[in-house]
Amino acid sequence: MNERSKILALLLAGGKGERLYPLTRDRAKPAVPFGGTYRIVDFSLSNAINSGLRKIYVLIQYKCHSLQKHIRDGWNIFSRELGEFVDLVPAQMRIGDQWYLGTADSVFQNIYFLDQEKPEHVLILSGDHIYKMDYRRLIDFHKEKNADLTISVFEVPVNEARRFGVLEVDKNFCVTSFYEKPS
Template identity: 45%
Template sequence: MAKKNIPVLAMILAGGRVDELSVLTFYRPKASLPFGGVYRVIDFPLTNLMRSGFFLVGVLSQYRPYSLMEHLDYGIPWDMTGRRRGIYILPPFRGREASDWYKGTADAVYQNLEFIKRWSPEVVLILSGDHIYRMDYRPFLDFHLQNKADVTIAFTPVKEEEAHRFGQGVIEEVSPFGGPLKDYREKVSPPVSTCASLTIYAFRPEVLEEVLLANVGEDSHEFGRDILPRMLGAYRMYGYIFRGYWGYTRTVKEYWQTNMDLLGPEPKIDLKRWQICTNLAHREVRDRKPTILGTRANICDSLFYNGSFINGEVHRSVLFPGVVIEEGAEVSESILFYGTVVKRGARLKRVICDAGVTIEEETQVGGEEDITVIGTKTSVPSGLKIAPGAIVYPNLKKEDFSQVSYPAGEIVS
């Protein structure tokens, strides 16, 4: 087992937004997206690092970073303050002048090579900041060091019909943990393997610098598409197989499903066992009063947190602090962010409401077929019907809705 004092520097790719998450990432990077009623997505890799004993982290952030910076709070919630400890926010920067944007995952790390050299790590651990999983990185790093690998990539088995969406590794499995990496392809169809990349890489620092410098003059700057395929045959590359739960949150449906995996009699994500750390000062979560349940509250298979008032029916849903469900309202298979208000007689099914949304009386939103998403601080007027799969933009007032009903897949802006 790797010792806690092994000189490891973690670099978390946390800067971007993805169009597939629509209005949920209009005002925040994907890594700071709320998850599970009280957490942020980036809490999961940060907790993994903390539990593994690695406390030195660079966070590569660029897109609307304020909410992420506020949440990270200098690393205090994860005990990442002190000598050779800390969370460092690393915006785009090259030489003495700031650049406009990171041009890709590899370029993001390249622009921070001086930061890496400053700490003289034995291993550079590159992580995605937007996956939901629980992993002790020490066995992974042991595997990397014992094999004297130049780079080790973590993979997880996926269904063959899903493999085309991920980087794919062909691994010579000489042990239960994996073995030499024989081939790597980025999102090809038909797939060459059902081992999907987790975007978890362990690099020898000198090799990392070498391959990043070689990539500088290229048109594309991605680890999966550019760096890793070109390393094949020239470097010692190994694949490590992770067999635990891994939640992918790239699309609205996947984000919704990963939240639903928190529920049920045997949840796939066991928060009690995982013990995820978060910043409870963010949005004043720790200072809110206990949730009040009214006499008409009927709650089944759901998560809710402090500062809420529930007096309606809630089934298989995740409610963040400050949510209000009035008497006669029904919420099913939905995710309601901070301060969402669902008024009397409103019905929501498979809906994601961003923070500060108000659903007025007798409104019907969503249904069985697809996920409906409502952007932050929007007020949906009473009596309105919004079909499944619709997208409602942020900051809309009641008078901005010109129809009494909106069809499936409609974009209301």
């Protein structure tokens, strides 16, 4: 069995993207067009597929019609018979009667997928970031450290840190603090 087949990706793609308004007036942030026919979500999907991942759930919620259409029409490339998929999962309110209350809640409300798929590892990805990354390096690092949880981060200049979440780690790469967009 392929090592990557033991990994389930949860791609979080339900956000409003208020800072991108009016581009997000009629669509979720991951569905905002980028470079013509592409969408922001394509970066994370492309990274996942190019990293050998073949089991991907895309969690959607806010104004998701154009995102559903784009993923259904453009990313229907796997064979379900081989256990490969890119599946769209709308908010189903399985736990309580509210929409997702944030990223952690969207994962929690879909925890049954973990029971159903029984993956060895789960990769939780944002569907609204523009970047290129080979997730194999992250997964290999995670396994090498025998970690319970691994977070992918990058350094930013101090004068730009207020635009990002700031994570501090010790010499063993253990998280010592986190500040969400400090002022």
